[in-house]
Amino acid sequence: MLLKATWSDEAEDLSNLGIDIYMYIFENNPHVRTLFPKIHQHWENWRSSKEVEMQGYLFATTLARVIENIDNIELTRPFLYKIGARHVAYAKRGFRRNYWEMFQDGMACVMTNRIFNSFNCHLDRVQKNDAVATWKKLAVFVINNLKEGFDSASAIAK
Known part of the structure; x- marks a missing residue:
């Protein structure tokens, strides 16, 4: 419930x-920016590049x-x-x-900032703290699964 309450599917969000x-x-x-040549090429102006916008959008989607499958996260x-x-x-x-x-x-950092500074004024402090803890758990789940895929593919590539 807290994940969905602190989430927006709107494209701009x-x-x-x-x-x-x-x-x-x-x-x-x-x-790490050098790993993204299309972003890194903008050097000083990377923050406003279309490439960072697209990369961010891909990660957010x-x-x-x-989140769409949170009720059946497996x-x-x-x-x-x-x-x-x-x-x-x-x-x-x-x-x-x-x-x-x-x-x-x-x-974890971005969602914490969003929860406490911009989203969901209807949540009380305890709910916001619970939401942050839940997002941190979700971040661990996401990253652990990304790592598993990376590790398996790395072993095959060797």
């Missing part, structure tokens, strides 16, 4: 959520699919696994398994 997550990652780990495991497996191709650019932790941190 999804785009902003994804951008905020990538902003968190790039600002806290600037070297992944979360949207998980259905999302193969979906997340495949996404994780596809990221083995980015290892040539420097992507490493531990980079998933940045996404987990970014999701």
